[in-house]
Amino acid sequence: MPLAMARPWKHPKTGIYWLRKRVPDDLLRLVGKREEKRSLGTRDPNAAKRLHAAALAEVELRWSNLRSPPKALSEREAFDLAAPVADWWIAQHRENPSAQKTWKTEFGDRVFAPLAVLEAGDLGALNKHMPTAGSFDVLQMEQWCLQGASELCEARGLQLDETCHRLLARCIARVVQRASLQLKRLADGQPLETFFPFEVPHRAPSASSRRAIIFPKLVEGWIAERRPAPKTIYEWQRVIKQLASFLGHENASALTADDLLRWKSSLVEAGLRSKTVRDAKLAPVRAILQWGVQNQLLADNVAEKVTIDVRAKQGEKKRSFTDEEGRIILRAALLERDPVRRWVPWIGAYSGARVSEICQLRREDVVEIEGVWCLKVMPEAGSVKTSGSERIIPLHPALVWQSSASHELSELTSA
Template sequence: MATHLTRRGSIYYLRRRIPLHLTEQYNGKREITRSLGTKSRPEAERLARAISVELDREWQAASEAAAMTAEGKGKPKIDPRYYDLAGAYELAELEEQHAAEVDELHADADRLEKLLAIVERRREQASAGNASKAATISAEARKPRSGAKGNSVSLESVIELWRRDRQPTAKTVDAVTRAVREAGDPDIHAVSRQVVIAMRDKWIEAGNSVATVNKKIGFIRLLLGIAKSRGMIDSNPAEGAELPPPKRAVELRKPYDPEQAEAVMAATAAMQATDPAMYWLPRLARWTGARLNELHQLRVEDVQERDGHPGLLLTNEGEHADGVAMALKNDGSRRWVPLAGPVLGFAMWAKGRTGPLFPAKANKYGNVSDSFSKRYGKLLRNVVKITDKRVTFHSWRHGFADMCRHAGVSAEVRMALMGHAEGGGAAAAYGAGDGLPPAMLIDGIKRINGDSA
């Protein structure tokens, strides 16, 4: 079945041929091409189906209107060759689509071959100790568990089910895949509590931090949970297998203290003309609580007024630049955030510009803020002399949350401003931009700024 998908760079597009008898109504155009704004093929297929339905309806209505017009003038004779031509036209479309899909499969196969070669080389280079540990895990994983169901199902094969159901980012998929391969990609029916503990021990012995080990165990738990929910296994042996954090561990990130915040402002004060990103992004993060990439990908059209107050639309719709999709942490992060007094000048600065406000080359995951994040880290450590590694760009977000609490901003408004899902779980998402009236969000920002009555 034709999906009408094509890809430019990493972004999927819908391409449909306009029916021959309707091309005159489209000023002679033969095709319609629309960006789907996503790099995920499952998501692109879903969007393409929806748009195709709308196009079919549009073309059906146009055909009926043309037929009614023709009836009033007497039915025209249709040359039988028209049907031959139309049939050939549709066949060409299907063949072209099939060729594009085959090309894409070949490209994916080439990438997979290279990846497997790299994995094989790294396995060969592994130390004897790690190789021995991996062999122990693999041997343990091959032992059948009581109550194992059906045929062999590798843990890595569950990743595709997860991708289809949840549409995670490419970066997250890569991280999960690495963890599964490091664990020896066992059969899900053979994973016992002992196997999970062996994975955990291996990662600790390899020098991973507790936080990293817990993240990897979390990935294993996630995939086994999906397998359990589908009836493929009876229980999830990775539940509760994470290590407790060290007693001396504190927040991985902490807010800037007042002196540190002012030091950053002073260090970047003269950069508005020479390095706009370094000037504006820390200030916007301080007064909006937005994530770095949410701000770095801003376009002129994302600076919008609501109820007469300027603000920022943080969205994952459309493209930051040609072939670079807009991205958010999740759909619940889509929101409009009013600008506070200290950064109202940003709206005026942005007004005279076009396209991306802070243009940058995206990394392989489509993240446009990667390079800036490294530059900002050097500014903190080398110029401002903040050596505490818990203080990063993300610390502005922690500080914004504290400002909201100290100003008496309600939890509902705070979560909407910051694009949080309630409780951090599967509850209703706040901050979609339409959930709370702009007046409530504006009042919350004014409270932080000390302007509210």
């Protein structure tokens, strides 16, 4: 029986689903614990799957950042990291905006404000920079922003030097100042939607002004940031080329929902199953366009609402092997001298592992753990389908016995 893959774990007493993920050995010192655990806050299994995927992606991104060397932030990247703080700040105080007293908007412009360089003997300038009204408040607000930057870095697994850490804190101060001014206007009775829009100096360009962004640029950026498996890179690049060929151009900025609907219809007419269209065609396009939106290259993701019904008729559904078919395959495998044809069916039958995972196993991936022989499915041996595919599978005694018997028979034959 294989060990559990990464999936929502249901608490036996509360019924609440949790994310549980073992921390890789190389990150134990940095993470400070052996297992990453967090509540998904739901008893609904379908919602838990969605929340688990998002939480797992956050954990994997944090671990990836921890493995990376200290990062140098640009001002744009710092603002992108700080921007969610403003949404959180407004959410915290939106019901009672006048109760927000922590952030003093009247001193907000002085937070992290650079001090002028004083000339020797310039007593007048010196007096201007002596502690004044609000200096203590400004100092507290700066410390709060620095602490927020530290917490943000810890949550994301970012390693920043002192300069970049202070840059991030300064960006937090700017977005919280703007958010606090919005709350102040809300307290004065103005509806939130009439406020000046919250913005940082990197808004997505409007449809009329944005420059042409070609598909290869989006794909290259997505690959560089997400670092997917080679097989995924090959398949998704192929899908994007197919879409560009259908459109007759590579301009992602000019792509419309109608274009994707026409492409979807052409794929269905070509005989592709609905599930293939959804998972192997539309999903890659949607993910890459979303990366473009998140990185301010595209104004919106036109593939977001393009869907397809994947309900299959009873006669079209895939079926598993019957017990008799399984026995025929395994008996035939016993007669094979080719080790691949002999062992892949048997290992698959007793482990549930994928064929690609079995075929890339190495000698060192067969290990004995506390007296039990196991298979290690690791990315070091080759690409795995998902981050949760990394696991250890105990070998069934029947496989161990058959391996031993086969080895003894081989020795007798050769003798």
